[in-house]
Amino acid sequence: MERKVRVRFAPSPTGPLHIGGVRTALYNYLFAKKHGGDFILRIEDTDQNRYVPGAEEYIIESLKWCGITPNEGVGFGDGPHASYRQSERMAIYRQYAEKLVDNGFAYYAFDSEVELDALRKQMEAEKSAFSYNSKTRKQLVNSLTLSADEVEKRIHAGDSFVVRLQIPENEEVVVHDLIRGEVRVHSSQLDDKVLFKSDGMPTYHLANVVDDFLMQITHVIRGEEWLPSAPLHVLLYRYLGWENVMPKFSHLPLLLKPDGNGKLSKRDGDRLGFPVFPLNWKDPVTGELSSGYRERNYIPAAFNNMLALLGWHPSGDQEIFSMEELIHDFSLERVSKSGAKFDPEKTKWFNQEYLRHEPIEKLVSLLKPMIVETYKIAEGDKRLTNEYLSKVVTLLLDRVQFENEFAEKGSYLFIAPTQYDQDIITKKWKPGFENFFNALSAEYGMMTSFTTADIDAKNKETAAANQLKPGEILQLLRVLMSGSGTGVDLLGMMELFGKEEVITRLNTGVNKIMQSMAAKSDHSK
């Protein structure tokens, strides 16, 4: 019987979700949607010591921002398997731990953490490693070495204990991984992992397997860091009697830091100047701030697209994918096996591509509040009209990567310059140009139509009348208009300004330049 595809993203609320986590969520989501299945968000908060306030909300908000929407789960409306928060499912896990003990697959262990730590230290000193396993468990304090009475007595007395899985001594455990094929591990390499902690909480291993079973998860898609414990999970399914409905495993390659090697970590962002988090995050304890893609003005779809291609590749050469296209093309078989270094530059490129294809009206509405804020322009001003702003957007679109750059890079489109690029003036301004630009200003004043074509014709005509080539005066005209030697299309900019503003800027500019030249020559006298 084909089961309905059900996958889950199961983060631990120990801090902000980083982009590796978002990618895992994305792949789960794409896989679920591709197969008409369900995507579930489950919060794995079985370690109360590591709980970070706000982390859960952060995870939910991040998924929302990305458009990776679970069908069931914390923050998205519970489904038939509520709760989706493991701390609220505590009552469930103990019975499974006990069932394992009863069936001889697990045992109670009374060794304290202190004792075990000492053992680890001691073994380390002897240059080997301590492992609680088939070899050592016979020398330790547990229900395998203690009499049944003694065990009973200790438990009733309230002695703290854990439940450990009794790993078989000599068995090959095979994990079938959809990305990596068969992974074989000999059971002698596994240790008797704690399933149930002395604080009454299950460990990840137990909770995860129990919940995946109960929630009818069909595919486990998670990071490669889980691969070493996958054989343990296989054993758990077997001993719990669930092997026939065991999910299929896929272990995703890790996201690596752009420089050097190693798993991408929280620190790398600050160190290298790019966000590793989807959203801004303020550490509630240290107050430390980490920047997010959302606040850096990334478009969520661009962010998703970038993430999707980091470790997965479509069958063709296409790189820009809508979410629908990603869902259509996604397959676990085409997920690569090796870790991917994160590339912040390419991430910017994705955003630029998306920005260029945004509807102008949308960019205008984004731009407007930024302009009001940045340049303190009052409502009703010509520069805040849709007509003006759409032209601004069009002029700037090819030279920005992020929406906030419209305001920054287009300052001169809103505010007349007060300074003029001195290098260009020094290089290009010739005696007599004052007269030429005054003449040009007067010519502009007589124009009745002020389009790019009109301006272009007038510029050329006036230049020719003064025995000048367009190349000699155009960049100066640009400096007079914007103060800068570089920028958006000159004619387009002038049309945007309109005749009055152009004349004002021209006259003001010429005056200022002449004044500063006069001042200079005074000094040199």
Next chain:
RNA sequence: GGCCCGUUCGUCUAGGGGUUAGGACAUCUCCCUUUCACGGAGGAAACGCGGGUUCGAUUCCCGCACGGGCUACCA
């Protein structure tokens, strides 16, 4: 240390027993252009090493090297 996973341009990757080893980002050159971008054209740039198997290996196998992950009563 042990176990597991991996290894194609600087980066993300395609490919796969015989290919001019393909694309994208970044980079360089040229063209377009008043400038800067955009765009266009082109360039440089990769199969970790050693053994097999084979007529032939970058592709399959084995070693090695290197990288990474895991090795908690964390997830």
